[in-house]
Amino acid sequence: MRGLTKTYAAPRRWRRAGRDAGTAPVRASDGIALEVSTGEIFGLLGPNGAGKTTLVRQLTGLLRPDSGSITLLGHDLVRHPRRAARLLAYLGQESTALDELTVALAVETTARLRGLDADAARRERDAVLDELGLTPLAGRPLKKLSGGQRRLACVAAALTGGRPVLVLDEPTAGMDPVARRAVWAAIDRRRAEHGTTVVLVTHNVIEAETVLDRVAVLDAGRVIACDTPGGLKATVGADVRLDLVWRGEAPLAVPEIAELYGSAVITGRRWTLRLPPERARAVVATVTEGPAFAALDDFTLATPSLEDVYLALGGRGEGLERS
Numbered sequence: 001m002r003g004l005t006k007t008y009a010a011p012r013r014w015r016r017a018g019r020d021a022g023t024a025p026v027r028a029s030d031g032i033a034l035e036v037s038t039g040e041i042f043g044l045l046g047p048n049g050a051g052k053t054t055l056v057r058q059l060t061g062l063l064r065p066d067s068g069s070i071t072l073l074g075h076d077l078v079r080h081p082r083r084a085a086r087l088l089a090y091l092g093q094e095s096t097a098l099d100e101l102t103v104a105l106a107v108e109t110t111a112r113l114r115g116l117d118a119d120a121a122r123r124e125r126d127a128v129l130d131e132l133g134l135t136p137l138a139g140r141p142l143k144k145l146s147g148g149q150r151r152l153a154c155v156a157a158a159l160t161g162g163r164p165v166l167v168l169d170e171p172t173a174g175m176d177p178v179a180r181r182a183v184w185a186a187i188d189r190r191r192a193e194h195g196t197t198v199v200l201v202t203h204n205v206i207e208a209e210t211v212l213d214r215v216a217v218l219d220a221g222r223v224i225a226c227d228t229p230g231g232l233k234a235t236v237g238a239d240v241r242l243d244l245v246w247r248g249e250a251p252l253a254v255p256e257i258a259e260l261y262g263s264a265v266i267t268g269r270r271w272t273l274r275l276p277p278e279r280a281r282a283v284v285a286t287v288t289e290g291p292a293f294a295a296l297d298d299f300t301l302a303t304p305s306l307e308d309v310y311l312a313l314g315g316r317g318e319g320l321e322r323s
């Protein structure tokens, strides 16, 4: 992608009414340039409204950019947007098209639509349902599943047909940890066995750190950083994060604790501190004995995460998931 821009006009009826709120056009892609290599698991990370879905809808040929170019496996997708459907599998945020079908039929039909013959489609259906732990739900209509189960069935459909590129918009949203891990493993396996390229939108920092080769951090339609998770983390330096959760009031009578008061980010009973490792060790020694320990409910010490990178780059951390 080169120089991609997309501006959403304010709805005409709002402009006519001359309302102030929401009448400004929104530049949802603001000169985006990204190169994703074959076989890469590439992530788009950012809070609500950062422009991730707008970007993947352009990549999948569903939304025309105002300017810029997109080349996918040698095809110009701005000039020929329909070619995207033959090259990639797209899992959008909402997938209601398959709702009336059973899980098995949804997967099998998708495989057939992607050109597999009847036998191959059935074999692939059985394999992917097994891989994602969906076999017990195979006969249930999607509309009668829980949100997480339905999402998992949609992932199963997206994985069928052996498309060389997968574009997945928050594939694990609403899933429990077992389902999430099954999805991450299935994605990883396709990359290892078939060199599949994956573009994955996520709010989930753990997902980003676990499965992504590289990640682009988006904010207000721009790429504000792009690197491996490790490379991004190295940019925030060696400080570690210490979270202290007090049972009630913080023990400010302990001088070492009172000293930290000014530099802590306080959320209810939780103090979050960013400290050099040496200093963090000294604070841990203080809080694990005497009156400070008596006042302590819980603590965690962690090396920098992508969340820290995101905050250091000026992103708003509240949109990110940490589980």
Ligand SMILES: Nc1ncnc2c1ncn2[C@@H]1O[C@H](COP(=O)(O)OP(=O)(O)OP(=O)(O)O)[C@@H](O)[C@H]1O
Pocket: 008, 009, 026, 027, 028, 046, 047, 048, 049, 050, 051, 052, 053, 054, 055
């Ligand atoms: N059809 C539309 N018309 C007008 N504005 C839109 C439209 N779709 C999105 N926007 C605006 O464009 C910006 C980017 O939206 P987009 O859906 O791409 O964000 P996102 O990063 O995918 O967010 P989320 O994490 O909530 O899915 C937002 O400010 C949004 O309000």
